[in-house]
Amino acid sequence: MLGKTLKELSEALNKKEFSSAELTQFYLDRIRKYDDDICAFNYINENVINQAKAVDEKRAKGDTLPVYAGIPMALKDLIIQKDMPATCSSKILEGFVPPFQGTAAQLLEDAGFLCLGKLSMDEFAMGSSNETAYRKKTRNPWDTSRVPGGSSGGSAASVAAGLTTFALGSDTGGSIRQPASLCGITGLKPTYGRVSRFGLIAFASSLDQIGPMTSNISDNAAILSVIGKYDKKDSTSLNVAQEDYTKYLTGDVKGMKIGVPKEYFAEGIASDVRECVNNAIKAYEGMGCEIVEISMPHTEYAVATYYIIATAEASSNLGRYDGIRFGFRAEADNLKEMFYESRSQGFGDEVKRRIMLGTYVLSAGYYDAYYIKAQKVRTLIKQDFVNAFEKVDAIICPTSPTTAFKAGEKMSDPLQMYLSDINTISLNLYGGCGLSMPCGFGADGMPVGVQLLGKYFDEGRLYNLAYAFEQQAKLPVMPEKLK
Template sequence: MSNITDLKLVELVDKIKKKELSSTEVTIAFIERSKKSKKLNTYISENYENAIKKAKIFDQKPDFKKKLPGIPIAVKDLFCTKNIRTTAGSKILENFVPTYESTVTQNILDEGGIIIGKLNCDEFAMGSSNETSYFGNVQNPVSENLVPGGSSGGSSSALAAKLTPATIGTDTGGSIRQPASFTGTVGLKPTYGSCSRYGIVAFASSLDQAGPMTHDVKDCSLMFEIMSTYDIKDSTSVDFKRENYLTNLNENIKGKKIGIPKEYRVDGMPKEIDELWEKGIKIIKENGGQIIEISLPNTNYALPTYYIVAPAEASSNLARYDGVKYGFRSKGENLIDMYEKTRSEGFGDEVKRRIMIGTYVLSSGYYDAYYLKAQKVRRLIKNDFDEAYKKVDAILTPSTPSSAFKIGEKLNDPVSMYLNDIFTVPINLAGLPAISIPAGHDKKGYPLGLQVIGKAFDEQSILNIAFALEKNISFKNNITDWWIK
């Protein structure tokens, strides 16, 4: 039999249910591999001993009705986990241990999953390269000194390196899909309101959404099925009919109308990305899908709109970190001095930058000029998609405008860093679902992704289209274990 860590999630579930493998064997295999991965810096907090204990308890009295029977999973450190440190990649929460569980991680636990650790991420999910984390940058296992994308960079790196059979991330402007593209993995950003935000450390409340990151579309369907539930504890949670996404997964896309937005053909886009897109279009045609040229005219305004709305919401959400209630506290001569020192010492540069932008656009005299205008443009962006979906069932685009870049390459150029999200941000502003699947490599051998965007709450359709593409692409990740100690 192949190495346990080479098996995908659905395969592991099947083998545990058939008693060909035990939860303890699987958990130990992923933990042992994780212990050798210090070079990648994917973990912030490890839960190894406790995880092995839980695996042994599961094996004594296994419940094979569970969808994740004794499966070990490492999760992004933005999800609150009861009695396990949750930092959001920030100094200000360095020693925060929640007394409650996020709904999404509780769903995983309820289905038999075992949390083996918390994965590194950009501080408060603000970043596109996992270089803003207080706990240091994460390495992409694809190649040395390469970013894994962000903010869910620890999740994408750990998954690609087979330190966890599946994982979860959060996506505010592309933070699941972009790192998935950079590491040759699958990442789904669900419809806003599909997965509960309860217990997720907030960045931008009207944009944040949890989603699965996996090796293939089958695993993604299973994880999404588990994650997506209605939650009365989250006022943005939507009560709609959830599907059996894995059972209903099929590759038949005959007659499906797939839109190709002309605005996504940006100037200076590498030839490899364009060729990849054409490859995806060809596969859809060969499998009976219909390609329709569409227009999303307000696409060019998506990035500036996002970088007004997201920082505004962040400045409001991060006001709670003041050194009084919990988290890091600096000593000050008086209350105001303590506030100022706590926040200036506790937050990193990127977080401070976004708080300052957000506070500015919400301030008296600028609210109407910036924030209110951005909300109106956001509505126009959503209207573009609504109009397009009168003609098409889904939309196909590249996931990112480039492959992964070198660590440090864009750190001092925030605008260049922000441009990484050019293909992903519009989807968050419109609250729609989108999936990134690995579809090829650039000339350096780095992975490139294709993105399928769907109608609200129609995740089944984009999973099916992605499944059809995946079957015809037969992507293979060229990852060696150069990082193993």
């Protein structure tokens, strides 16, 4: 069952090669076997096996079933799945069970998928190593002394370890692509507005986007085809037609122009990462693509800009965790103390750091110097992309400056940690789509990811480019020991 694409699984289920219950049990068994080491799951849905049996019964009766009926998957723990805990890996949300359904989860359910459970992440998606999680600090399946990246670290690790068929993650500044890169899987951040944010617990509303994390390109395209749908419940969702992205996967990329921005190959990029990515570029050249050197001059301001805009929005988005209506509440003598204590005890250090930063940049007297200035720079960074896409069809660069680092290595130095996202952050400020896929292994034997960046709603082209490389490179997608 392992290593099959979603399409193959769907066909196998229809041909009754195995049942949904068997497939689901297979994954539950793997979770039991490996998750003590990997720590990807915040919550396991014990009821999923009954749901699988119910699908099998319907299938046996000959009922018409949705295409992915009975295939289990898992969700990052900030994506709302009705009646399952949603903690954002934070103490402050412990015990919160949303009484409503999120749009992405609903669309997956409509397509027949079953939810195995909720996956660990950096607390409120703030972090790049999954180490800010309150309970489950997920480890990298390729080497459990190393981090899986973040914030969708649980999603990336669970896919890489074969604990689920695929997972959904979310990406605010690289939180899908960076962990995908570090765990050797494929992750796509869709265009802002492509996937509904209704049911996505907000970190930074103008940057957040849900996306698929998969072990191959075709699965990724298949999942985006399911969840990439206009939703009236999200005012920032764009009313563009739903697409079948698998139709783009021809492998023919001849004549496509791929831009190589020199700013994304700066000093901090490790030499082994650089080499792997250069090999990928050569491969594209070999496939008939035109490689164009480009410049995106405002890239150096991206991290600073991001950490003003994202924290400003977060400081407001996280105000609702006050201990009154849901989640953790600290005991206190009066209301004000209860607010203070619930938030002081409920949030971790990184979240507090960002709330304080965001509160500061929005404060009277600082607003213009920070928030407004950052918005202006954001416009310049967007313009870099617009200019680039006048010359090229897509941009190629390393996803992460390094392979997966050791747990604990960067926790004491937030700035070092923030630089893990130096190549992914600009795209969120622009709002376009971006994909990370494996392109080789570093000197330490850990996976290296290459990133393809595209213009608004150009996911189809990115998928085809990625597919062409995947077909040629044929890299292993899972550590041998977990097979």
